Amino acid sequence: MYICLEGIDGSGKTTQIKLLESWIQKCGIDVLRVFEPTDNEVGKLIRKLLQNPDAINENFQITLALLFAADRTVLMRDITEAEALAKIVISDRSFYSSMVYQNDSEWIAEINKHAKQPDLVILLDINPETAVSRCDGMDSFEEQNFLASTAKKYLELADHQNFMVVNANNGINKVHDDIKRIVAHKLGMCI
Template sequence: MYIVFEGIDGAGKSTQIRMLKEWLEANGFRVETLVEPTDSEVGKLIRKILQRPDAQSDNVQRTLGLLFAADRMLIMDKLDDESKIIISDRSFISSMAYQEPAEWIEVLNRYAKKPDLLILLDLDVKKSVSRTSGKDTFENEQFLTGVKENYLKIVKNYEHQIIDANNGVNKVSSDIKKAVAPYLGICPDCIM
């Protein structure tokens, strides 16, 4: 099973993936986690380019769109391992939510694997800004508002669960477990 976590910056993806992995392993499942961008050659290049002062310019953004698509193409084979639950921190759906133009991003990611379950951690933009220090500009808030709206539209095309990420860590975690359990045949009463 391929489970993808999505959500704006600071939504709690890394925190919640860690907690879900632990819980699934305690329930006897084998779990592998992935993060995009990956640590491949292309992923390293992406991180480097993200540091450029002109990273937000149109042409660098387009370059990043190409590289993100290439980076995820390099890990495609891993995603078909049926002996494990694969949990990914971001996916092509991040490209669709963050980058433009939509038609082009869609073409670049035509062969990207679709999630069996997409978990959207839906967080208020103001909370995102306060959880990720140092980026609290008006432009950033406006940008993230757009990304959040994009996410809410895009998820409708996939098997998905929207989780309210504004709650405390443990409440979010138990909401995620409840959402995932039916897909894995875990009894709902066993969830704490």
């Protein structure tokens, strides 16, 4: 199974993925944790470019969208191999991030048509003010108005894609419990 946590910067994805990974492993299931951008050369280039103040302009966005699609294609190999070994794959982001962070969702869908769709997407919905307070301010996307717009796009996408939405304004433990319930139900497990 391929599980993806989505949400704006500062929503708590990294923390919740680590907690989810630990919980699933305690249940006796092997886990592969992945993230976008990856640690490969394309992913490293993306991380560097995200720190550029111009990263949010339209031309820069086209470049980033193409790089994310390339990075994702490489990541698909790891996901497919892990699933073949009956591992649960937990991802910090997927192509849905590109759908909300970059413009022109039809084109984004086209360049990501080879990306594997997650079996379960959990959207961590958080107040943009809270999210910004958690960010380190290292990249151009960690700005309140931009994150508010992106959060709105996520919720619109969630309605059409049947994401499971979790209120990430709650405390870490409450959010983790909500995620565990969703995953346990999907996997047919007891909490």
